[in-house]
Amino acid sequence: MLENYKELQLEEKKLLIEDLHAYDLKELYLSLDEVEQDALFDILTDEKKADLLSYLDIDDAVELVSELEVSEQADIFQEMEPDDAIDIINELDEDEKALLIPELEADFKAEYISLSQYSEQETGSIMTTSFLKITPDMEIKSVMKLLIKDAPELEIISKLYVVDKHDTFIGIVPLKKLIKAKSPLFIQDLYEPSQFVFDKDDIEDSVNFIQESGINLCPVLNEQNELVGVITLDDAIDTYEDEMIEDFQKMTLLGDESDEKPFASALKRLPWLVLLLFLALPIARLALTFEHVLQSYTIIVILQPLILSMVGNAGTQTLTFSLIMLSDDEPNHVIKKNILYELLSAVSSGFILGSISFLVTILFILINPSLDQSPLLFGLIIALSVWCSITTGTFFSSIIPVSIKKVGLDPAAASGPLITTMIDISTIIIYYGLASILIGVFL
Numbered sequence: 001m002l003e004n005y006k007e008l009q010l011e012e013k014k015l016l017i018e019d020l021h022a023y024d025l026k027e028l029y030l031s032l033d034e035v036e037q038d039a040l041f042d043i044l045t046d047e048k049k050a051d052l053l054s055y056l057d058i059d060d061a062v063e064l065v066s067e068l069e070v071s072e073q074a075d076i077f078q079e080m081e082p083d084d085a086i087d088i089i090n091e092l093d094e095d096e097k098a099l100l101i102p103e104l105e106a107d108f109k110a111e112y113i114s115l116s117q118y119s120e121q122e123t124g125s126i127m128t129t130s131f132l133k134i135t136p137d138m139e140i141k142s143v144m145k146l147l148i149k150d151a152p153e154l155e156i157i158s159k160l161y162v163v164d165k166h167d168t169f170i171g172i173v174p175l176k177k178l179i180k181a182k183s184p185l186f187i188q189d190l191y192e193p194s195q196f197v198f199d200k201d202d203i204e205d206s207v208n209f210i211q212e213s214g215i216n217l218c219p220v221l222n223e224q225n226e227l228v229g230v231i232t233l234d235d236a237i238d239t240y241e242d243e244m245i246e247d248f249q250k251m252t253l254l255g256d257e258s259d260e261k262p263f264a265s266a267l268k269r270l271p272w273l274v275l276l277l278f279l280a281l282p283i284a285r286l287a288l289t290f291e292h293v294l295q296s297y298t299i300i301v302i303l304q305p306l307i308l309s310m311v312g313n314a315g316t317q318t319l320t321f322s323l324i325m326l327s328d329d330e331p332n333h334v335i336k337k338n339i340l341y342e343l344l345s346a347v348s349s350g351f352i353l354g355s356i357s358f359l360v361t362i363l364f365i366l367i368n369p370s371l372d373q374s375p376l377l378f379g380l381i382i383a384l385s386v387w388c389s390i391t392t393g394t395f396f397s398s399i400i401p402v403s404i405k406k407v408g409l410d411p412a413a414a415s416g417p418l419i420t421t422m423i424d425i426s427t428i429i430i431y432y433g434l435a436s437i438l439i440g441v442f443l
Helices: 002-007 010-018 022-031 034-043 046-055 058-066 070-079 082-089 094-103 106-115 140-153 175-180 203-213 233-251 262-289 291-296 299-327 332-366 375-406 411-442
Strands: 159-163 169-174 217-221 227-232
Touching (some): 046 058, 046 082, 058 082, 070 082, 070 094, 140 175, 169 217, 203 217, 299 411, 375 411
Antiparallel strands (some): 159 169, 217 227
């Protein structure tokens, strides 16, 4: 039906959209050209516009909202879950925010002010306040009546959250358990304990905790153990994805440059590229040390990319696995076991790749008549170099992120370029060193 959307009459489009899930609405919107997107947005109700904005990427949502009148912005935000709306509002220009905030209803404005106090790295920044609080002295019939009354306005109804008269968090009552309970029964006889996080906790730690605990809703408490919000699974997943992207950007020494002009982006990258240039100078200096071998046996230079590419790929694989282990805050004995595992794996894979490289090198020399060097000798040089270099590169890729974290730095930010340089230097030393020794002995 969505494929035929453009062919439908206006009333037919409205009927189709009315029952459309928010995800499908987003997919439909993104499949249209700019004119058709504007036409679709115009026929949406405020509730449907809120659904669409909640599912769009934050940048697309902000761009769309910025084109609306302030009064229309306020009407749409009132229909959104507070955490989703605040994510978009926080990305607006300060001038736009200044015009929007006075237009918001008092309750929503209070929620915005409350949630905006948290930095992007604090757990409170991704929690929602749209849930139902109940107290231990409430009877289940009155709780059911309250739930039925408030359910249309709540984001979370699968669990109810129990607090005492001081708003101190006590536990939860799953909806299924509440429905099965028989009156007369009070909440104090029904609630159960629950895991929780604190609003000032690091957001990455909280998301990892939710993932490891296997929970889909996590209460958020303040320093006084008062219940201030709940983290939903979808927000946790979005945050986990953002953190992974951020770690990858750090590993490649790139920031978020999506909104920057090309020249500004180039200037931001330039210092790192210059740094890497100077880090590469030792590699060039090492090559000069083996100048006598390179002049006599040019095949050494010809075959060098074969080794560097394999060792670089192996190091990247190990680095990725090491960063995942560190981001999950695995205990020390698990990390040590991982380093040993990676080294044993590197010895095995290095031996296999070295054996393959031995045969490939011999074949390469034999099918190129211009290369009159000893196939067996240079096959042995390549094989031993691959084996030793993969083992050494894997060691660096395992140990460097752990060492960086121990001194309090971010391993994702510092590991990539440092490991690449270390692998290149060690590979050149091993390769040219073995070539010099074996050529000196056998030729």
